[in-house]
Amino acid sequence: MALEDLCHFRDIFQEDITTERFSINLLHFYIPEVEYLDESPIQFAFPLPTNLPFTSSQTVPLPFPMAHGTTTLAFMFQGGVLAAADTRSSCSGLVACPASQKILPIHSHLVGTTSGTSADCMLWKRILARELRLYQLRHSRRLSTRGAAKLLSHMLHPFKGTELCVAATLCGWDGGELEDECHDHEESAGTTKTQKPDLGMTVGPSQGSSFTPQDSSRKARLSGPRLFYVCSDGTRLEGMLFSVGSGSPYAYSILDQGVRWGLTVEEATSVAREAVYRATHRDAYSGNFVDVFHITSKGWTRRKREDLKEEYYREKERQRLERKTQHDILRANTSIYSQCLAMPS
């Protein structure tokens, strides 16, 4: 048929599927075949043997449940990006880990919150960190947050339709690239990174006279805080506020009320904390502690992990005191009233 020839439909079946992936002919439709289920997401020393039974027909039903359920949130404000998450990792009714880490730093200026299956999120973040580091070494500049979101989304695309479940928000600060050549970023320490003042939001270039005014304004537009949501079903969104997970409806209500651009860092931290606290109170699959990360032009900083049980008891104490004062006022009012009644008119 003419349409078949135009689309090179037959070629897709005759050519090897692995070379097909790199074809630059735009009319070749890329069909992810189930052979991807045989391929390992990461290839290390051992290539995966292709003669495993039961892998190509359909996925084997697993005899164990995977870890799911969480509350994570991230929003942008004038002081950078704030990311917060709970720490409960549940596995169909059992709390597999009460102190897991759901916000994973990827590099000094990029942090990702994770939601979905914890193994998938952890490993894909590792893969993303590796790819970003390779990009940085090859191009001597950091990949922007938008680029990182696109890279993650395209890496997850072949696994669409499988049971892989990753819903991540990437929170980063772009800009300040030229200083990176001088610095060796240690990503393991959780302390503030000290850097030379970066280009960031400033307009004037601080080095070299080779910059044109267009370059510097473009830099100012492209740098700054960024927030992206990437999901394994293919969604990739840019925004100012995201909350992901089973507790996200509860977190959204607090955030929609409290988040404004002009918040100070302390106010933003308390809004984020409050949102996670309320979500953990109402959602069974969220709980235990709350982690808060703050990303600025200098990198990410991590607030000390806080036990929400203390907050719950403080709240109960406040309610008890409120009830007590209300009760006292009521008693005072009724005693005045009864005195008025008792007085001769």
Added chain:
Amino acid sequence: IFTLQTFGDPGKMKDYHYTGPVEHRFSPYAFNGGTVLAVAGDDFAIVASDTRLSEGYSIHSRDSPKCYKLTDTTVIGCSGFHGDCLTLTKIIDARLKMYKHSNNKTMTSGAIAAMLSTILYGRRFFPYYVYNIIGGLDEEGKGAVYSFDPVGSYQRDTYKAGGSASAMLQPLLDNQIGFKNMEGVQHVPLTKEKAVQLVKDVFISAAERDVYTGDALRICVITKKGIDEQTLPLRKD
């Protein structure tokens, strides 16, 4: 059409009342029971497991310990499907040898944990049905415990129980070692003798209430002097 009973409950016996025509597929997995426990102290680590190998209502072996020595400072405990446990430990041993030959040093506990995570995730769509816990000493000589899920998610803990009786043991460890949700108690650091006694008591309790745990207890105590193994009898019924 799969009934939930066939796959929803691993290791527990299927109900024997009639539910209608049911399609039974061959499952490549089996559940062989067993419990593993690991505790980390300031300068020691303990990995303990029971030695019962069961399948359904039968016991295949009373002497099949689930702790495997990897290096002089690291022991791994694997419970779940015995076939996958054996293959996984063979793969880990091979990778350790490869690392030793190309880097001329033994792998540290943290490195083994990271490697195991990638090995497990390499089989994301046909996983190893194994619950792993690695116990050992880190580079500074402090005790380290790394707990895994079957697809490779891991993190470092102070204590962890895995396997069939894990849901019974973990709360007890939270109370005795983690002092969780206890008001007004002094957090004394755990000594090696107290930790070994606690592990013995905990397994005796597990054998009481979990049918897949029992027969004998194998304890491996890892210190900088080496790995010391003890065996203790448990309930055989």
